[in-house]
Amino acid sequence: MSVLEEQIPVAKYHGTGNDFIVVDADESVPDRPAFAKTHCSRESGVDGASVDVDGADTVDADDSGRRGADGVLFLALEGRYSPPRVVMTLVQPDGSVAAMCGNGARCAAAWAAERTGSDELMIDTPAGTRRATVDGGRVTIEMGVPSFHPRDVPLAGDEELIEADVEGLTVTAVNTGVPHAVAFVDDVDDVDLDAVAPAVRHADAFPQGANVTVASQSDDGTFRQRTFERGVEGETRSCGTGAVAVVAAAKRLGRVGGDDSVVVSPPGGDLEITVPDVGPATLAGPAAYEFETELDVTVRSR
Structure with missing residues (x-):
């Protein structure tokens, strides 16, 4: 050969x-x-x-x-x-x-x-x-419609993971096409993502692994986002499923409400997200x- x-x-x-x-x-x-x-x-x-x-x-x-x-x-x-x-x-x-x-x-x-x-x-x-x-x-x-259901994320347990401690990070687990562990923090720039994310990404709670997304909310209701991606095994300049996960988790936790679009800004630029009460979420950007x-x-x- x-x-x-x-x-x-x-x-x-x-x-x-x-x-x-x-x-x-x-x-x-x-x-x-x-x-x-x-x-x-x-x-x-x-x-x-x-x-x-x-x-x-x-x-x-x-x-x-x-x-x-x-x-x-x-x-x-x-x-x-x-x-x-x-x-x-x-x-x-x-x-x-x-x-x-x-x-x-x-x-x-x-x-x-x-x-x-x-x-x-x-x-x-x-x-x-x-x-x-x-x-x-x-x-x-x-x-698609974001899901917090343990079977959909998927999770190892039979309870939703909402603002739960996983390897030292307080996360909410949601599937937006792929699994995300979302943590809301005061300032995303203060997080050493390469240091904290791998343990969460491989945590027993996530039998198929998870992307790890941190987000901080600004006074105007927009979010800044950083994501450590499963499969890339590092931080990316932008993550669309992560941006949707941020808004879905924020809505679940009462940080945002209604069907209005929300701007989420990863390092690579601005994305516009809608997570309506009924129907699929949308992701828009360049x-x-x-x-x-x-x-x-x-x-x-x-």
Whole structure:
């Protein structure tokens, strides 16, 4: 058996700094976990700074200059449907598959809108089908109904986890497509997230692990957010499911009320969240194309 290196075309997108390599699912990637681990690496992964676009060098559109990515979106476009459908599979930097990613789904919608000309898309994810609308560089996506039920999070016990102590952090557990442990703090900048989050992320209370999100509420009712993501195993510049989890938990705890939208600001920018009393939550914000390039794929042949 021989091992060969082939190259496939990819694109890079980001939603408020949450960045993704986008691969058309028609391209053959025999080992998707290995591909994600290789090219998402922040030390040696995909590098936009060396990509030539229309004769000019470019850097990441979020102006961070970072290598790598927060995941790989494998997207299968079904353009014959109306509205067009996109089957989305997110493979994370550790090789695992995430059931849902809000910013990833918004990037998938932007990618599909560019190819179909449609401003309305249906994104099929392992967490369910989500409707997205595209308005210029702004993408809004339905996120499903947040659930605190122990079976849905999931939790090890049969009671909801509401403002409970988990590994020294007071958290509320909610599933917004993926599980989140949300902690409200006085100031997110005062939290050493890399120090406190791993113990919560791997706590016995969460048999499948959890994303760990901290949030602080401002006097104007907006929130600042930071999230340590399961599968990335570190903090990301933005987390859409985490932003929805912040508002869902805040509403459950009486910090916000009604159906009005709430601004949540991770480090990468502002997101607008609605968590209505009835119906799905929504996540809205910018999604931006960065560049196109080609990346190596390992192919084994006899």
